[in-house]
Structure formats: structure tokens, C-alpha cells
Amino acid sequence: xxxxxxxxxxxxxxxxxxxxxxxxxxxxxxxxxxxxxxxxxxxxxxxxxxxxxxxxxxxxxxxxxxxxxxxxxxxxxxxxxxxxxxxxxxxxxxxxxxxxxxxxxxxxxxxxxxxxxxxxxxxxxxxxxxxxxxxxxxxxxxxxxxxxxxxxxxx
Numbered sequence: 001x002x003x004x005x006x007x008x009x010x011x012x013x014x015x016x017x018x019x020x021x022x023x024x025x026x027x028x029x030x031x032x033x034x035x036x037x038x039x040x041x042x043x044x045x046x047x048x049x050x051x052x053x054x055x056x057x058x059x060x061x062x063x064x065x066x067x068x069x070x071x072x073x074x075x076x077x078x079x080x081x082x083x084x085x086x087x088x089x090x091x092x093x094x095x096x097x098x099x100x101x102x103x104x105x106x107x108x109x110x111x112x113x114x115x116x117x118x119x120x121x122x123x124x125x126x127x128x129x130x131x132x133x134x135x136x137x138x139x140x141x142x143x144x145x146x147x148x149x150x151x152x153x154x155x
Contacts, residue, residue: 009052009053011049011052012049012050012052012053012124013049013126015045015046015048015049015052016045016046016049016117016120016121016124016126018045019042019043019045019046019049019113019117020042020117022038022039022041022042022045022113023038023039023042023110023113023114023117025038026038026039026042026106026110026113027110032101032102032103032105032106032107033093033094033096033097033098033100033101033106034093035106035107035109035110036086036089036090036093036100036101036105036106036109036110037090037093037094039106039109039110039112039113040083040086040087040089040090040109040113041090042113042114042117043079043083043109043112043113043116043117044065044083046113046116046117046120047065047066047069047076047080047083047120048065049120049124050069050072050073050076050120050123050124051065051068051069051072053124054072054073055068055072064084066080066081066083066084066087067080067084073123075123076119076120076123079116079119082112083116086109089101089105
């Protein structure tokens with residue numbers, strides 16, 4: 001469960017809770033296409049949490065979450081590009097195209113989405129609680145990603 005910090009809005013906390021639910025759903029589904037789609041949705045909800053803190057709604061503003069995220073949180077630009085590149089695969093997976101993604105791609109995206117959630121929680125000054133079985137200790141990849149964000153925030 002996500003708890004609020006002074007810098008984190010109620011909308012952001014709600015988005016993070018939804019992201020956690022999507023990750024949990026992705027972790028238990030047996031169908032790799034649905035796992036991929038749920039993990040990608042979790043990443044979108046995580047991006048929405050950051051956007052809720054860093055932006056204010058404008059009627060004519062950019063609608064693409066990944067483009068907006070790059071503008072308001074440049075330290076997350078690599079994550080935004082990565083998840084933006086997977087949007088087409090997510091759409092194909094949601095459409096039921098079983099060959100749109102492999103089981104490995106789905107598993108990898110699930111881990112990447114959890115890592116992105118960790119990075120966003122740290123960026124928003126929220127505690128991270130491991131969501132996936134066996135992911136209690138951060139992997140070296142997620143440790144490196146978290147360290148990059150910390151360096152960018154400090155500099």
C-alpha cells in the first residue's frame with residue numbers, strides 16, 4: 001500500500017496504487033500477452049503518478065504520457081522512451097494477437113515495470129514495497145537505474 005509524502009498528491013498516490021494492482025495482476029496471469037499488457041498499463045499508471053505531481057492540466061496540452069513525462073521529468077526520459085516503444089506491442093497483445101510478444105518479453109516487461117515503479121516512488125519520496133515474489137532485493141539492473149535517478153536528482 002502506498003502512503004503519501006508531503007510532495008505527493010492524492011491523485012499520485014491513487015495512480016501508484018493502481019499501478020501496484022496492475023503489477024500484481026500481471027504477476028499472476030498465466031497468459032503472456034495479458035501479462036505484457038498489464039505490466040505496460042502499470043508503467044502508464046506509474047507515469048501518471050509522476051505527472052500528477054509535476055504538471056497541471058491544460059486543455060491543449062500534450063496527451064501522450066510518455067512525451068509529457070520526458071518534458072516534466074527529464075531524469076525519466078530513458079524510461080519514457082522504453083515504454084513508449086512498447087505501446088504498439090501492448091495494443092497488439094490486448095487485441096489478442098498471441099504472437100505479438102513472447103513469454104520472455106512479458107516477463108522482462110513485468111520486471112521493468114516494477115523497477116520503474118521503484119524509481120518513481122523514490123523520485124516522489126515514497127517508500128518502496130516489493131510487489132513481486134522473489135523481488136525483495138533489487139536486482140543489479142534496478143539498483144543501477146535507481147542510482148542514476150539519485151545522481152540526477154543530486155546534481
